[in-house]
Amino acid sequence: MTNKTQNAMWGGRFADGPDAIMEAINASIGFDRRLAAQDIAGSRAHAAMLAAQGIITGSDAEAIREGLLTVLSEIESGNFTFSTALEDIHMNVEARLKDLIGEPAGRLHTGRSRNDQVAVDFRLWVRDQCDEALGKLSALCMALVSQAEAGADWVMPGFTHLQTAQPVTWGHHMLAYVEMFSRDMGRFRDARARMNECPLGAAALAGTSFPIDRHMTAKALGFDRPAANSLDAVSDRDFALEFLAAASICAMHLSRFAEELVIWSTAQFRFVALSDRFSTGSSIMPQKKNPDAAELIRAKVGRIMGANVGLMMVMKGLPLTYSKDMQEDKEQVFDAADNLMLALAAMEGMVRDMTANRANLEKAAASGFSTATDLADWLVRELGLPFRDAHHVTGSLVALAEKKGCDLPDLTLDDMQSAHAGITEDVYKVLGVHNSVASRQSFGGTAPDQVRAQIARWRDQLK
Ligand code: ARG
Numbered sequence: 001m002t003n004k005t006q007n008a009m010w011g012g013r014f015a016d017g018p019d020a021i022m023e024a025i026n027a028s029i030g031f032d033r034r035l036a037a038q039d040i041a042g043s044r045a046h047a048a049m050l051a052a053q054g055i056i057t058g059s060d061a062e063a064i065r066e067g068l069l070t071v072l073s074e075i076e077s078g079n080f081t082f083s084t085a086l087e088d089i090h091m092n093v094e095a096r097l098k099d100l101i102g103e104p105a106g107r108l109h110t111g112r113s114r115n116d117q118v119a120v121d122f123r124l125w126v127r128d129q130c131d132e133a134l135g136k137l138s139a140l141c142m143a144l145v146s147q148a149e150a151g152a153d154w155v156m157p158g159f160t161h162l163q164t165a166q167p168v169t170w171g172h173h174m175l176a177y178v179e180m181f182s183r184d185m186g187r188f189r190d191a192r193a194r195m196n197e198c199p200l201g202a203a204a205l206a207g208t209s210f211p212i213d214r215h216m217t218a219k220a221l222g223f224d225r226p227a228a229n230s231l232d233a234v235s236d237r238d239f240a241l242e243f244l245a246a247a248s249i250c251a252m253h254l255s256r257f258a259e260e261l262v263i264w265s266t267a268q269f270r271f272v273a274l275s276d277r278f279s280t281g282s283s284i285m286p287q288k289k290n291p292d293a294a295e296l297i298r299a300k301v302g303r304i305m306g307a308n309v310g311l312m313m314v315m316k317g318l319p320l321t322y323s324k325d326m327q328e329d330k331e332q333v334f335d336a337a338d339n340l341m342l343a344l345a346a347m348e349g350m351v352r353d354m355t356a357n358r359a360n361l362e363k364a365a366a367s368g369f370s371t372a373t374d375l376a377d378w379l380v381r382e383l384g385l386p387f388r389d390a391h392h393v394t395g396s397l398v399a400l401a402e403k404k405g406c407d408l409p410d411l412t413l414d415d416m417q418s419a420h421a422g423i424t425e426d427v428y429k430v431l432g433v434h435n436s437v438a439s440r441q442s443f444g445g446t447a448p449d450q451v452r453a454q455i456a457r458w459r460d461q462l463k
Contacts, residue, residue, distance in 0.1 A: 009091045026324075029082050031331050032089045036075045038124040039089050040068050042117060042200060045220040047108055055111065055210050060104035067101040068093070088327075089121070090114050111210035112203055115234040115322040119199035122330065124221065126243050129337045130192040133247070136344035137185045138462055141178045143351040145458050148174035152455065153448035155433045156271065156361035157370055164368030167433040170356055171451040178458055180253045187246035195239030198223035202233035205321040235321040237311065240333050244308035247340045251301035254343050258298035261350065262291050270360045275353035278346070293346045300343045307332035365433045369398050369408055374430040374439070383422045393420045 007014070018026065044065055051061030071093055074080040086092045091114075098105035151170035158168035198218035201208065207230040214226035227233035264271035274291055282288035310332045314325055372394050379390035396419045401408050404415075409431040416423040429435055441447045444454075 007085070007087075007091075009086070009094065023084060026087060027084045028088045028327050028330070029084055029086065029092055031334065032118075032121075032327075033075075033082055033092075034334060035089050035118075035121040035125055035330075036093065037072065038121040039093055039117070040072045041124065041221065042120045042217075043093070043108060044068055045217045046112055046200060048220065049213050049216045050107070050110055050210075052216060053211050053213055055212070056104075056107045060107050063101045063104040064097065064108050067097045067105065070100055071096050088114070088118075090117050111201070111208040111212045113205075113234075115204050116199050116202040116230075118326075119202070119234055119236070120221065122237075122333075123195055123199065123239055126239055126333065126337075127192060127195060127222075129243060129341075130188045130195075130246075132337075132341055133188045133250070133344070134185055134192075136341060136348065137181050137188070137250070140344055140348040140351065141181050141185075141458065141462055143348050144174045144178045144181070145455055145462065147351060147354075147356070148172075148178070148451065149455050151356055151358065152451045153434075153437075154356065154358050154361055155365040155437055157365045157368065158446070164364075164370050166373055167365040167370050167436045168446040169437050169448055169451050170358075170361060171448070171455065172446040175451065175454050175458070177253070177257055180256075181250070182461075184246060184250040184253060187249060188243075191239065191242035191246050193224075194242065196222075196224045197227040197233075198225070199227045199233035199236070201226060202230035205231055205234050231321045235318070235323075235326070237315055237326060237329050240329055241308065241311055241315070244304070244311060244333065244336055247336055248301065248305040248308045251304040251340060251343065254347055255298040255301045257347065258294040261294040261354070262298065265289075265291050265294075269364070270357055271364070272357065273355045274350060275355075278350045278353055293350055297343045297347055300339050304336045304340055307336035362433065366409075367407060369401065371408060371431045371433065371436050372398055374436045375408060375427065378427050378430045379420065379423075382424075382426065383420070385420075 007017070011017075047056070047061045047064040047068075050056040051058050056064075071080070074096070080092075080096065082092055083095070086095050094105060094108065097108065148171035151174075154170035155167050156170050156173065157164045158166050158173075198214065198221055200217045200221070201212050201214035218224070218226040227236075261272065261274065263269055265274050274289070274294070276289075278291075278293045279289045280292040282290065311329055314328045318325055375397065376387065376390040376394040379385045379393055380387050383390075385393070397408065397411060397416065400415055400419070401411055404411070409428060413423070413425060416427060430439070437446050438448065441450060444450065
C-alpha cells in the first residue's frame, strides 16, 4: 500500500513514502488545479521580485519566467499531466518547472512557503469572482430596468402576505429587484476592496530573513498593499467567507424573484410568459411549459448558503496560523461561485426574454378590493373623517361588495351612502387602479412619474 517514491519537495527527512490512503486524503490537485493561472501569476511576481532584490540572478529569473509561461500554456491546452503524488497545484507546477529548466526552478521557492502561496492564489481567484459577479449583476439590473421602462405605468396588484394589497406599477416592481441586486453589488465591491491585500511574502507564517520587497509583489498582482501581519496573512480566509456571504444574500434575492416568476407564469396568474428558450416541456403532459430555470435558480441558495456555513465551520476554532483543515476551503467556494454565476446568467436571460401580460396584470390589479385604501383616504381627505373611522366605513363597504359579489367600483351611490351619508359621486374617481397608482407620488412611491425618475437614475448609475 505504500508509495515508495519520497516526495521530492519535502521528502528529505522521510525514509518511506506515504500510504495510498494518506496520499488520497492529502492531495488537493483534483480541485486546486483551478488555481493554476493564479499560482503561476503569483510565482512570476515572486521570481521577478527575487531578482530585483538580488536574491536570485537575473538569468535564473528569466529561466523561471519562461518556464512558467510554458507550464501555463501546457495546462491551458490540456497537455499537462497532473500528479496526485505531487499533492497540489503548487508542487505540480514547480515539479514541471524543474523538468523544463532544471536547477533554477529550485530557487523559486526562496523566501516563500505554500502557506502564503495558496493564500495569494485563492485570494486572486476569489477577487476575479467578485468582478465576475459584479458584471453579471450589472447586466441583470440592466435587463430589469428595460422591463421597468417598458411597463413604467402598467398596473398590477401589489401583495402583502401574497394577498392583494394595493395596485402598484410593473416598473416599480421590477425596480425593487434592481435595488436588491445593486445592494448585492455593493457587498461584492466592499468584499473586493477589503480582500485586496497581498499575503505573499508572509512565507510559512513569520515572514522571511531574505530582503524581499512585498510592496513590489503586491503591486504586480494588483493588490492595494501587502497584508500587514504575516500570521494573519497565511491563516485568514475572511475574503472567501465574505464572498460567500455576499453570494448567499444574492442567491436569496435570486430565489425570491425566481419564486415570483414561478407563480406569475402559472395558468392561474398569467402575469408573465417565459420564453421557450428558458422553459421546458413535460414528457407526459403535452400542454406543459415549465419554469425549470426559475425553479433551479430558486434552489441554488441552498448550496451557496451551505458553502458559506461549511467554510465557517472549517475555520471555526482553528488556532493560528495555517492548518491543513484550510485545504477544505476551496471546493465549496468553487461550487458556490460556479452556481451563482450560472444562476445570474440564467436570470438575466429569463428577464430579457419574458413578456409581461399587461391586460392580465391590470385585471388582477382591479380585483380583490385593491383600492380600499384609496377609498378610506378619500373619506379622510374629503369628509374629514379620522383615518380609523374611515377604515371602518370602508371595511363595511368591502363586506357589502363581497356579499353582492362585486368589486368596490360596482357599488351604487346608495350602497356607498348606506355606509356614510356624506359620500358623493366624486368617490368613484379614486376607485380606479390608474388613479390609485398615479396618486402615490411620495418619494419612492409607485406612481409612474416616480418610477420614471428612478429609471433615469438607474440608467445613469449602471452605465
Ligand atoms: N494544498 C494546500 C492547501 O490547499 C496548500 C498549502 C499547503 N501547506 C502546507 N503547509 N501543507 O491548503
